Amino acid sequence: MIKPYSLIAIIYNPKSxxxxxxxxxxxxxxxxxRLPEQKIxxxxxxxxxxxxxxxxxxTRRxxxxxxVSSSGDGGYNEVVNGILHAxxxxHEPVAGLLPAGNANDHFHELHTQDSVEAIAEQYEQYIDVLSFTATTKGQPVQRYAHSYIGIGLTPEAGYKLNQSRLKLLSEAWIVAKVLLFLSxxxxxxxxxxxxxxxxxxxNVTKMSKILKLSQTAKPHDGKFEITAFRRRNKPQLIRSLLRTATVGLVGDRQETEYSFTTINPTLIQLDGEVMRIDAHCEVHVTIVPAALRCIV
Known part of the structure; x- marks a missing residue:
């Protein structure tokens, strides 16, 4: 007999x-x-x-x-960080995602069945998460990401999308503008x-619905993939992005940790969340194996 959860909490954004x-x-x-005795x-x-x-x-109580986060990748990122930091x-907290966002990369990577069925039957799996440390406004910060961490085009486009009213401006136009002025x-x-x-x-194969980052990435192999586009002219960058969206990339390599130092203040994206980190700060990315128990 399946033991009920101590609580099923469904977190949602009423202003979404x-x-x-x-x-x-x-x-x-x-x-x-389906579960009349379950506290929801x-x-x-x-x-x-x-x-x-x-x-x-x-998680503490x-x-x-x-x-369960009824959200996109960014809202789910908040829930994952809340669970892992607490x-x-x-205590054995379990995370769940009800896809209510734009890309929902994590959901499409892991889920193969109806959410109600998966919860009722407690289809669970431990997955790896990415850990990130840096400084912002002079203060140390440590965050987790369930799917990806990126600098360059990814957060620049994400920042513009977050700042815009998407019902008035299409995503394609915003990304095109970012490409045009990207440094x-x-x-x-x-x-x-x-x-x-x-x-x-x-640690997912796709990002932003269509970009195929890797053909071999798995969320439970104890490694993350690194996909790097070195500086190139705009036509070359567009060709690389088209290849990523159609054929896909093999991936540069797999690692368990990676470090770099920023030279200027830099936007960085963790799943759907965008933040600015300081200039001249040490950035350290690591994989945390089997850190998150989640519904699949």
């Missing part, structure tokens, strides 16, 4: 422009019908970062909760200054 609220309520109704709570967020706070509080001995990112690696149009660390 997507279907976060509708899908969260729909999941609650279906789960209540629908929890709205109130501000940016609130999902992470809520996930942390639930309940011994074996399932925390986890403690004897390469300068970083220091092993004492050498290198220029990158894009540098991505990932």
């Amino acid at each position: 422009t997507g279907a976060s609220k509708r899908l969260a309520r729909q999941l609650q109704r279906k789960l209540t019908k 709570k629908l929890i709205p967020t109130k501000h940016a970062g609130h999902a992470e706070q809520l996930a942390g509080e639930i 309940y011994k074996r909760p399932l925390i 986890r403690k001995k004897g 390469s990112v300068k970083v220091l690696i092993n004492g050498e200054v290198r220029h990158y149009d894009s540098l991505v660390f990932s």
Whole structure:
């Protein structure tokens, strides 16, 4: 007999422009019908970062909760960080994602069945996560990413998308503008200054729905893939992106850790979240094997 979760918490953003609220309520109704004895709570967020706070509080309070994020990759990133920063001995939190965003890279990588069925039957799996350390505004920061970490084109486009009203401006136009005005990112690696149009660390095969980063990436192999586009002219970069979206990349290599030093203040994207890190800061990316237990 399957033991019920101590709580199923469904976190959603009531102000989301997507279907976060509708899908969260729909999941609650279906789960209540399927699991009438299960304690289920629908929890709205109130501000940016609130999902992470809520996930942390639930992780500390309940011994074996399932925390479902009705969101895209960015909202799920908050929940994952809340769980991983708050986890403690004897507690076994489980993460779940109800895809209500744009790309939903993590969901499409792992999930093969109906969400209600997966939760009811407790189809769970441990996956690796990426860990990232740097400084921002002079303060050390440590964050986790469930799918990818990137500098260059990825966060520049993500930052513009986050700042825009997507119902008025198409994603394609925004990305095209970023490409047009993109400047390469300068970083220091092993004492050498290198220029990158894009540098991505990932444990998924696809990013932003169509970009095929790797043909061999797995979220539980104890490694991450590095996909690097060194500085090139715009026609060459566009050809590389087209190849990534059609044929796909083999991937530069696999690693368990990687370090570089920023030269200028730099935008970095962790899943769907974009942040600015300081100039002259040491950035360290590592893989944390089997760190997150999640519904698949």
